[in-house]
Amino acid sequence: MKSIRAEILEPEVFHLNPKKSDTKLFRTVTRLLPSSLSWYGAYLFGAFPLDMSQYGSLFNTTRIPKINKDSLFQNEYAKHMVVMKGGNFYVFDVFDKDGNILQPADLLACLKYILDDTTPPAEHPIGVLTTENRNTWAKARQHLENIGNVDVLSLIDSGIFTLCFDDVEIAGDLYFLLRHFLHSDGQNRWFDKSFSMLITKDGYAALNFEHSWGDGVAILRYFQDMLKDSSENPRIHPDTKPSNCRPESLVRKLEFKLDDKAKDYVSQGKKNYEAFCNSLHITYIEILNHGRKDCRNFKVSPDSLMQLAFQVAFHKQVGKFVATYESSSTAAFKHGRTETLRPCTMATKTFCEAVNRSNRPSNSELAAMIKKCSEVHVTLTKEAAMGQGFDRHLFGLRRLAEQGGGKLPAIFQDPAYAAINHNILSTSTLSSPSVRAGGFGPVVKDGFGLAYSIWDESLGAVVASYPPARDGPGYIDCLRAAFDDIFEILKSSNT
Template identity: 65%
Template sequence: MTLTKLLARKRHIHVQSCFSVCRRLKSSEDYEYIQRSKVPTFHFQASLPRLPIPELEKTCERYLAAQQPLLKSGEFEKTKDHVSKFREAEGKELHEKLKEIDKQNKHTSYISEPWFDMYLRDRVPLPINYNPLIVIMNNPEPEYNDQVIRASNMLISSLRFMKSLRAEILEPEVFHLNPKKSDTDTFRTVTRLLPSSISWYGAYLFKAFPLDMSQYGNLFNATRIPEVGKDRLFQNKSAKHTLVMRKGHFYIFDVLDRDGNILKPNDILACMKYIAHDNVPPAEYPIGVLTAGNRDSWAQTRKHLESIGNSEVFNLIDSSFFNICLDDVELKDDRMLMVRNFLHGDGCNRWFDKSFSLLFSKDGITAINFEHSWGDGVAVLRYLQDVFKDSSKKPYIHPDTQPSNIDASKHVQRLDFKLDDTARNAVNEAKKLYEAFYSSLDFNIMEFLNFGKKVCKNHQVSPDSVMQLGFQLAFYKQAGKCVATYESCSTAAFKHGRTETMRPCTLATKAFCEAVTAQNKPSNAELRQMIDNCSKVHGQLTKDAAMGQGFDRHLFALRRLAEQRGGPMPTLFEDPAYASINHNILSTSTLSSDAVIAGAFGPVVKDGYGIAYSIFKDRLGTIVSNYPPHRDGKDFTECLRSSFQDIYDVLHRAK
């Protein structure tokens, strides 16, 4: 072989080797990250608009409008007097003080700190009261719904999401008013080139609205730690392990190597299989149930557990990426069993304090249960959708994947708590109290077919307004009156926005309820006009709330300032009507996503209903929770079915 040919061959081998290395690097990077966004994750954060403080006059008007359908005429006149005095005197002073504080804290919103404080000070148990449940769609390929396979794939996708978030290559969360014009490469190219300080305005020109992403960082390595009087949020981003619970036992294993790379899929599978097949009896004293109790009681027990040598165990649990719960129960698509197991369970195989837990039944049905103080549904839903899509369309563990030959017993560590009689008694007492608590909760599930988004669109009414009108009519049929109603509305369009309360009980809904149940009902044309009016009013209230123009958060902040000031409270806050409108008999919320089967949460008051609802193309669904005998959930859902039928009939007869 000539020297020229030999050098050419060496160059060819070298080039092939370089291509091979590049392919491996690309493959490795593809594995490490779920997305590679053109626009940095937090690019819009600096220029997000600040959450506005509504004008005091507008807040007073909106408050009275919400009170009017709830109060008798004499009561309403008294409330008007309280509002008038508030608007002219103490309210004006508190409002100016709030604006002054807001000016001094331009990095955040006026509601952020008070809202965190509200959550962390409440002493009631987290499950049912605060931690919501979202059931995730099954993998379209049935063989991928094996418990260990699905848990391993969702763990890998979660780590890919986390790494993309921290590398700031996760796609920014943007609401596209017209996706065809703004959800494009042109939009991303233009906005990426703009400085962060003005990037939001560039997006606005495309009629696209970036959303606040400040909560996303709280998803991982985070925990709510109980303290007497007020809990605290803890996070340790340097930790490299995840937490897995099974039969009430705690396991951890590193899911990132020393360089911060995600473990190989078959290594993760080996560790997950080891835990799933660990031949141990259920924990005799399941420490996790303590997280289901009163926060002060749990805080005192945790301090005792730390004092007898469990601080390091707690640190490992608290700092883990998130919690994976492998349950032994088979749900078999039983919707009621699904809701009960995932919303509360018996607490033995849960750690409700973690930022979120992925829950897997024995037959692979999956849900997320998340602690609510650190953030809201917008962040959780984005995480859930991305991870569901990634783990379904790009799974790294397959039914024929073999676990690696690593010695999983050396990679997986089972955490053991040191217990004394005081700790054992605390666990036993917590189990009794929690069982009594969750056993008092009732659920009723209702699905109404052939009535969904498609029908609403055809009749030019808002699907959400139809659902809310149904709730109002159902309660009116059951109790003969209108009551305080809460609908959650995100204010994530603003920096450090949280939620605003939308008040679906209006004079318009009250008029329809009275008319459609009257002995001499108006004509169908008149009833149809009433539905249109309900939809119009509802739409405006929703828009106001999303734009930070509700009244609840404003009054909440003003009341907090009055409490901090000391002295007599403004009479508006002492008015029974104020307490009544904040005693939300109907608490409602929805999450719309193709990745979600259902959601559920508990009532916010003992004599109320917790109504999680979904609006699909051709059906409506609700999961209603209540505490008997304070309310009759079965009767309410029967009234709800009747109400949807009434609304459906009015719409179709009006053709």
């Protein structure tokens, strides 16, 4: 956090041609150039330091519910963190008056004090309100403020981040892990926080983040740096003893003032969220015998192979081709967020129809189609990263037309435009040695949310859906068959 604000945290770099730019020479040249010219040196190498404007919202930031339009709140001067346990809230300062972080043993003492607190789980867990419809939550929050909770809410909003101690054990159950870290029962969460760190009784940890302030670029960097630092330079060990810093004088338990109306909001929020969670199905697939190395040996883009498998599986299950969304970061531009990459192409359509029919072509012909799909996908990936997609451009034009009043241009009323924006396959990748899995829900009721990871030796995807509109387990079966088909084709044509 301090390195971000001191502007000394190094950016991630996007390399158009890693063999040319991801080198010692590149790093030496850019280091020797004055800061006013280092960007030009990077440009000449075809390397683009990624925008870091999102990083400033990583800490001390909360999304505030408002009627019809939320706002982001930030207080960068706040020194405290928020801890949740059993739906109860605690705060304590993690920086001293001079801006220095507390000693690890002092932090340990404060956290142990909270863990040892015998206060029972909250009867009316306010955090569940952050799961509600935004306008409903806005009204509920306004009521909470009106009855005397302004200061308590302000402390939650301004906290550096939220640490949630969950009284559950994962015990190696990946299905439970996915459901718990994606949504849980909402009672020990404050989903409006920029991010929350979640920790279970048996030591599983995750980050759950609110998406309006930023994208995976910032949150993944935080996750990776935190894991690397704590692994290579641990400040706390199993035998570390808490300090005698009198944590009871440092930790404050927050108390909400509640009337019958506030309690009704919470009660209804719990019912609504339980119904929503019960409507969501989450499953996953792991391919343990193939990974990034195999893709490179076959001279196929790993990301294109994953996306092709998604297309083959959906075509095998449903017999159709549908709007498919893949998120592509545009952080190569100042304040860049994302562009849409459209992985469903004429090349993938040709392959799906060929591989899924009974009298399919030879494996050598199918392998050539796979490589064509890869070439097209790589081109689209570069274009999207360089801001050459069409989705965000058209979205901006449509919003301007709507704000201007009058009749919308014909393109925005065309059924084809509506169809391509109804993203039945919504996909995003989160591949890092620091991350076991990631997940998100479908963006439409009849869609799939596909969060996938690509490692050197394995592949995986988390599949979320709303039955009966979509059959998640059936899609997993088709996806496994698709991977088997694709790798068998590539292996047979490579021998």
